[in-house]
Amino acid sequence: MNAAWARGWIRALPSYVAPPEPNAPGLAPLHLNESPHPPSPRAIAAAQAACAGVNRYPDVPGRRLAAALAERTGVPAARIVFGAGSDELIHLLCQAALEPGLSCVMPAPSFPRYLSGTRIQGAEAIAVPLWGDGANDVGALAAAIRHETRLVFACTPNPPSGGALTVVDLARLAAAVPPDVLLAVDEAYVEFAPPGADALAALAARAGNWVVLRTFSKAHGLAGLRIGYALCGDDATAEMLKRIRLQFAVTAPAFAAAEASLADTAHLARNVAAVTAERARLAEALAALGLQVWPSAANFVSATLPGPAAPVIAALRAQGILVRDWRDARFPNEIRITIGLPAETDALLAALRALLHG
Numbered sequence: 001m002n003a004a005w006a007r008g009w010i011r012a013l014p015s016y017v018a019p020p021e022p023n024a025p026g027l028a029p030l031h032l033n034e035s036p037h038p039p040s041p042r043a044i045a046a047a048q049a050a051c052a053g054v055n056r057y058p059d060v061p062g063r064r065l066a067a068a069l070a071e072r073t074g075v076p077a078a079r080i081v082f083g084a085g086s087d088e089l090i091h092l093l094c095q096a097a098l099e100p101g102l103s104c105v106m107p108a109p110s111f112p113r114y115l116s117g118t119r120i121q122g123a124e125a126i127a128v129p130l131w132g133d134g135a136n137d138v139g140a141l142a143a144a145i146r147h148e149t150r151l152v153f154a155c156t157p158n159p160p161s162g163g164a165l166t167v168v169d170l171a172r173l174a175a176a177v178p179p180d181v182l183l184a185v186d187e188a189y190v191e192f193a194p195p196g197a198d199a200l201a202a203l204a205a206r207a208g209n210w211v212v213l214r215t216f217s218k219a220h221g222l223a224g225l226r227i228g229y230a231l232c233g234d235d236a237t238a239e240m241l242k243r244i245r246l247q248f249a250v251t252a253p254a255f256a257a258a259e260a261s262l263a264d265t266a267h268l269a270r271n272v273a274a275v276t277a278e279r280a281r282l283a284e285a286l287a288a289l290g291l292q293v294w295p296s297a298a299n300f301v302s303a304t305l306p307g308p309a310a311p312v313i314a315a316l317r318a319q320g321i322l323v324r325d326w327r328d329a330r331f332p333n334e335i336r337i338t339i340g341l342p343a344e345t346d347a348l349l350a351a352l353r354a355l356l357h358g
């Protein structure tokens with residue numbers, strides 16, 4: 001039946017295809033850029049303890065976690081807004097900024113929520129191709145801004161390519177986006193990038209509105225609990241998000257786990273070191289198979305196959321190894337592989353070797 005009640009542009013959206021059920025036995029889940037390692041035991045204990053109080057609604061502003069993050073980042077607690085993953089915050093930014101007749105500039109390919117968030121508002125998406133090295137093209141992003149543009153997304157490191165922006169590029173972008181346009185820099189994978197290239201320093205010098213998006217889903221290994229945050233450059237921007245968010249979307253166990261995970265710096269460092277070491281091993285092995293490997297500063301690596309990726313991805317899937325294509329017609333030969341456990345990397349490499357070289 002036709003959902004005639006829905007807005008036309010909602011009816012025109014593509015159907016959502018859910019990934020396979022998580023934690024299915026026998027699968028190597030190298031498709032969602034999750035952490036292959038469990039979260040900090042302190043985070044698990046904190047979430048469990050918080051469960052004893054879930055007869056109450058959670059603390060809407062997440063005061064304790066906001067204070068801890070304010071101390072880390074220098075962004076005042078009142079300008080830190082939490083969401084059920086940074087996914088929700090991207091959606092909120094689109095909701096606050098966009099409507100039919102307005103536009104949003106974004107890198108492509110990149111995280112698909114920028115595009116879907118824009119389309120859900122009936123606004124126009126202006127997609128800007130990446131640099132050849134897979135990082136965002138900051139000059140082209142700024143040049144694509146039109147008078148009706150209200151929001152610009154940048155993403156560093158950028159999925160599915162893995163390329164990261166330099167501080168110089170971030171500063172260029174911060175200066176080039178007009179002050180009345182919101183610049184949102186998504187740093188979901190920042191912990192895996194070389195130190196010193198985070199966006200906060202560059203954005204602090206920006207004249208206009210900005211937001212940095214981060215998440216506990218990746219390096220902190222809390223994807224299933226759903227918590228991310230927006231560091232806002234000014235009170236008014238934070239206020240817009242606070243007005244429209246679903247007030248109780250972030251649960252008390254998620255706040256508690258995030259706070260404990262943030263405090264367990266040794267666990268985070270061990271996780272990040274394990275993932276970046278495995279990333280180097282995977283990249284080297286893919287290159288040894290004769291593939292072109294995209295430089296990655298994230299918890300995944302992309303490679304260019306000699307032919308279309310689709311049959312290779314299907315063949316890997318038949319063996320229980322889940323990887324992704326780039327979901328972009330301009331890149332039919334690319335596969336994106338999340339860094340998994342060493343045994344999963346070994347299984348993937350053996351399967352790829354057999355498929356490509358018989």
Ligand SMILES: Cc1ncc(COP(=O)(O)O)c(C=O)c1O
Pocket residue numbers: 032033084085086087088111155159186188189214215216217223226227228
């Ligand atoms: C670039 C980027 N931003 C945001 C997200 C959303 O993450 P979450 O909603 O789990 O915080 C992802 C998830 O893969 C991502 O790749």
